[in-house]
Amino acid sequence: MIIQKSTNPRISTFDSNNFSFGNTFIDHMVICEYENGKWGEVKVVPYGPLPFSPAMMGVNYGQACFEGMKAYKDEDDQVFLFRPEKNFARINKSAARLAMPEVTEEIFLGGLKALVDIDREWIPKGEGMSLYIRPLIFATEEALKARISNKYMFAIVATPAKSYYTEPVSVKISDFYSRAASGGVGSAKAAGNYAASFYPTQLAMEEGYDQIIWTDDATHKYFEESGTMNVFVRINDTIITPPTSEKILDGVTRDSFIQLAKKRGLEIKIEPIAVKDVIEAQKNGSLKEVWGVGTAVVTSVFQALGYDGEKLELPKLSNDESFALTLQKDLVDIQTNKAEDPFGWRVLVEKNVMETV
Numbered sequence: 001m002i003i004q005k006s007t008n009p010r011i012s013t014f015d016s017n018n019f020s021f022g023n024t025f026i027d028h029m030v031i032c033e034y035e036n037g038k039w040g041e042v043k044v045v046p047y048g049p050l051p052f053s054p055a056m057m058g059v060n061y062g063q064a065c066f067e068g069m070k071a072y073k074d075e076d077d078q079v080f081l082f083r084p085e086k087n088f089a090r091i092n093k094s095a096a097r098l099a100m101p102e103v104t105e106e107i108f109l110g111g112l113k114a115l116v117d118i119d120r121e122w123i124p125k126g127e128g129m130s131l132y133i134r135p136l137i138f139a140t141e142e143a144l145k146a147r148i149s150n151k152y153m154f155a156i157v158a159t160p161a162k163s164y165y166t167e168p169v170s171v172k173i174s175d176f177y178s179r180a181a182s183g184g185v186g187s188a189k190a191a192g193n194y195a196a197s198f199y200p201t202q203l204a205m206e207e208g209y210d211q212i213i214w215t216d217d218a219t220h221k222y223f224e225e226s227g228t229m230n231v232f233v234r235i236n237d238t239i240i241t242p243p244t245s246e247k248i249l250d251g252v253t254r255d256s257f258i259q260l261a262k263k264r265g266l267e268i269k270i271e272p273i274a275v276k277d278v279i280e281a282q283k284n285g286s287l288k289e290v291w292g293v294g295t296a297v298v299t300s301v302f303q304a305l306g307y308d309g310e311k312l313e314l315p316k317l318s319n320d321e322s323f324a325l326t327l328q329k330d331l332v333d334i335q336t337n338k339a340e341d342p343f344g345w346r347v348l349v350e351k352n353v354m355e356t357v
């Protein structure tokens with residue numbers, strides 16, 4: 001690994017009480033280039049733009065996938081990653097589906113730990129604070145040929161993140177657009193999946209919704225995901241989430257919620273959720289909660305569902321009554337080292353990682 005420290009760090013100008021998530025970048029980034037059938041050396045370099053041609057294959061043919069994960073700082077300034085091996089496995093699954101080369105553990109986890117260690121001062125501390133980390137792979141060959149690229153870049157960039165608290169949102173159950181199709185790339189974290197979701201989401205916003213609940217492409221009769229999050233429904237005291245598939249992304253937060261619900265002894269079913277059952281439950285009062293989960297905000301609680309031109313309200317539950325918020329707290333307490341970690345999910349980022357290798 002090559003470490004090239006910034007000679008002009010911006011950390012002294014960083015105000016953890018006043019920053020913009022998503023466009024404040026830490027001082028360094030990881031890059032690694034693939035060429036002639038193999039990955040080169042992993043480098044930690046000062047954050048900044050790179051020169052690319054508009055003929056780069058990644059932007060023309062869309063060979064690009066990414067991950068989203070976080071690092072957390074506890075009260076004693078210890079830094080932890082959360083289940084990073086899941087993101088490592090998933091980026092390679094995404095890469096394989098997009099005919100891109102897989103990265104090694106040394107590149108992904110080695111680069112990740114070195115970056116988080118070197119810029120640990122950038123990780124804001126306190127309720128809901130974290131460092132949002134974006135590993136990605138994209139095709140860099142300069143060629144207008146519709147085929148698999150011969151050159152790629154793996155990179156990791158990161159931005160400090162604020163409180164995960166979000167207002168309850170209204171979501172529209174999709175009756176036309178789809179996020180994923182049978183045999184498609186829905187289970188890959190492909191950049192193009194996001195591109196394809198923006199327009200339908202914009203239309204839903206124009207109708208007064210914040211987000212979409214994606215339904216299956218063939219019939220629009222079953223829930224799949226909500227926005228870029230996995231979806232959970234609670235009917236009476238039973239939690240239901242759809243099984244992952246080639247159309248549903250296998251979220252780390254989803255899997256963690258399932259395990260935490262089981263640990264609490266809550267009834268949880270992993271089975272298809274029919275739109276009509278949810279609507280019926282809303283009408284007869286047994287629908288208690290619907291929520292989305294993902295790394296970025298952990299939980300997004302829904303206050304209303306849009307279906308067939310109607311806006312169906314959901315009950316307003318207190319934090320104690322809400323399974324979504326109870327499980328969110330269980331998860332965040334483990335992530336931030338406020339609670340025991342019986343699952344072994346936290347991974348400590350050692351100080352001066354590079355001096356030990």
Ligand SMILES: *Cc1c(COP(=O)(O)O)cnc(C)c1O
Binds near residue numbers: 228250252254
């Ligand atoms: C990233 C993502 C999720 C959430 O995955 P996490 O690992 O929990 O962050 C869910 N659905 C889609 C479509 C995603 O891209």
